[in-house]
Amino acid sequence: MASGGLSTSAKGKVEQLCDHLSEDLVSLTSHQRMDGVQVYLHEKDLWTKFHSVMTEMIITKAGRRMFPSYKIRVTGLNPKAKYIFLMDIIPIDSHRYKFADNQWSVSGKAEVAILGRLYVHPDSPALGIHWMRQLVSFHKLKLTNNHLDPFGHIILNSMHKYQPRLHIIKADEKSGFGSPNTAFYTHSFPETVFIAVTSYQNHTITQLKIENNPFAKGFRGNEGLDLHRLSQTPSKEYVLVPQNTTRPRMLSAVQVTNGLPLSESCMAGRDAKRTVVFCSVMSPKDAFALFISAGEPPCLKDTDLSSGVPHPEQHGNICHCLSPSVPSGSHGLYSTEPATPLQPCMYISSTGDSEVPDWPFSQDCLPQQTFSISTGQRVCGNLSYRADCLGL
DNA sequence: TCGGCTCACACATTTGAACGGA
DNA sequence: ATCCGTTCAAATGTGTGAGCCG
Numbered sequence: 001m002a003s004g005g006l007s008t009s010a011k012g013k014v015e016q017l018c019d020h021l022s023e024d025l026v027s028l029t030s031h032q033r034m035d036g037v038q039v040y041l042h043e044k045d046l047w048t049k050f051h052s053v054m055t056e057m058i059i060t061k062a063g064r065r066m067f068p069s070y071k072i073r074v075t076g077l078n079p080k081a082k083y084i085f086l087m088d089i090i091p092i093d094s095h096r097y098k099f100a101d102n103q104w105s106v107s108g109k110a111e112v113a114i115l116g117r118l119y120v121h122p123d124s125p126a127l128g129i130h131w132m133r134q135l136v137s138f139h140k141l142k143l144t145n146n147h148l149d150p151f152g153h154i155i156l157n158s159m160h161k162y163q164p165r166l167h168i169i170k171a172d173e174k175s176g177f178g179s180p181n182t183a184f185y186t187h188s189f190p191e192t193v194f195i196a197v198t199s200y201q202n203h204t205i206t207q208l209k210i211e212n213n214p215f216a217k218g219f220r221g222n223e224g225l226d227l228h229r230l231s232q233t234p235s236k237e238y239v240l241v242p243q244n245t246t247r248p249r250m251l252s253a254v255q256v257t258n259g260l261p262l263s264e265s266c267m268a269g270r271d272a273k274r275t276v277v278f279c280s281v282m283s284p285k286d287a288f289a290l291f292i293s294a295g296e297p298p299c300l301k302d303t304d305l306s307s308g309v310p311h312p313e314q315h316g317n318i319c320h321c322l323s324p325s326v327p328s329g330s331h332g333l334y335s336t337e338p339a340t341p342l343q344p345c346m347y348i349s350s351t352g353d354s355e356v357p358d359w360p361f362s363q364d365c366l367p368q369q370t371f372s373i374s375t376g377q378r379v380c381g382n383l384s385y386r387a388d389c390l391g392l
Numbered sequence: 393t394c395g396g397c398t399c400a401c402a403c404a405t406t407t408g409a410a411c412g413g414a
Numbered sequence: 415a416t417c418c419g420t421t422c423a424a425a426t427g428t429g430t431g432a433g434c435c436g
Contacts, residue, residue: 058429061398065427098395145397158396198397199429206429215428218403 034077034185039166042071042135046212047191054104055194056205057162063142063153067213070138070164070192077128082171085121085131087138089154092161092193099201107159114147114155118167125171145198156196164192 041047046068047055058064070087077083091113098107119141123130144153156162170183200206210216 067428199431210429213404213428215404215406215426217405217428219429 034168034170034183036076037168037185038075039168039185039187040073040075041189041191042073042137043068044189044191047189050205050208051191051193053202053204053208055192056197056200056202057143057156057194058200059143059145059156059158059196059198061144061146063144063146063149063151065139065142066164066194067209070141070166071135072166073135074131074168077132077168079127079129079132081128082125083128083131084124084169084171085136086118086124086167086169087121087141087154087164088118088167089143089156089162089164092163095161096157097159097161097195102202104195104201110160111157113157113160117152117154119152119154131168143196145196158196158198161193161195163188163190164194 050068057066091110094110095106096108096110097104119138121136121138122140123136142151142153143156144151145156145158146153147155149155165186165188168185168187172183195201200209210219
């Protein structure tokens with residue numbers, strides 16, 4: 001088992017629990033359920049796109065990462081309780097498949113499944129607030145077809161169909177962690193079903209992987225004068241920036257001074273008209289996320305602000321894409337004012353690999369306007385911005 | 393003969409050490 | 415001495431395609 005940063009005792013208990021899981025992967029009736037927990041699949045649209053043509057995942061002897069990566073956002077955990085996040089991948093049926101005539105079909109009986117390997121998220125165990133604050137990414141999980149794999153990768157059989165599953169285990173000693181009463185939550189997303197292959201069978205899948213996986217950029221066709229996506233639509237505010245030019249910094253248009261940190265790198269505030277959250281997190285370079293809403297319901301609620309865990313869609317609030325250059329689903333500047341719906345509003349990754357939008361502002365967008373940052377009634381700082389750069 | 397697998401390869405991103413300037 | 419930003423090489427992650435194997 002890939003057990004990440006678990007302590008020896010915790011590892012032992014997880015392994016003990018996993019034995020229970022392996023014994024009966026479906027009916028864990030003796031365990032307590034975790035009510036109120038909700039899990040959202042990151043990049044669901046992308047997963048759906050792959051799923052529509054039957055997702056294939058390469059497996060190699062050395063281990064291969066999944067693409068799309070399995071990333072989720074979770075709500076409803078107890079912020080102060082510890083949890084362990086882990087994944088397993090189970091056979092979806094007892095068939096072996098083949099790809100012929102541009103479609104998958106059953107070609108025989110499945111080989112013996114290798115069960116019992118789980119991938120424990122390296123942050124485990126961690127507090128609920130930690131898991132809820134950011135995307136939980138399983139991108140480092142690797143798949144292998146080597147039945148003698150010594151690295152803890154998840155072992156699969158080629159040409160077999162699988163379903164990844166997420167398990168959340170309450171790692172609280174007081175509530176009997178490791179015992180049959182351990183509280184747990186299991187969830188699987190139907191769109192993450194895939195067929196393991198040693199080489200791609202469906203050319204459509206190959207193209208989707210090449211188009212969407214940054215590491216496969218080398219196989220994309222149209223090279224040449226490749227400018228930033230945002231820069232391909234010239235406008236008065238935006239400058240053309242070559243691909244290899246460093247993205248202008250967040251602070252070229254927005255400055256937060258003396259703000260109250262919501263988490264290690266998030267600040268939030270609101271004035272009479274809008275709520276603003278500025279997050280400069282994760283990426284060692286210049287990752288950011290900024291959310292702006294006007295009127296009610298705001299993009300964020302005070303409860304979210306105080307915990308640093310904005311969940312706009314959880315409250316039924318709709319955030320909108322502020323800049324027409326930032327497509328729905330990406331990071332960037334969001335406001336309730338324009339009409340383009342954006343779901344979800346915010347992603348922050350602890351792993352430093354989050355997708356960061358191209359920064360759509362030129363260097364000469366310097367802060368011009370300022371308003372107070374507060375959480376609830378408490379004023380704790382100022383945020384400066386230049387309205388025309390933000391499109392306000 | 394053929395379907396599936398392995399491996400070397402080119403090309404991409406990511407990571408972290410080394411370095412220099414403030 | 416420390417911090418911060420930049421540079422660059424090494425490590426790592428990709429799909430491709432030729433060759434191997436059962």
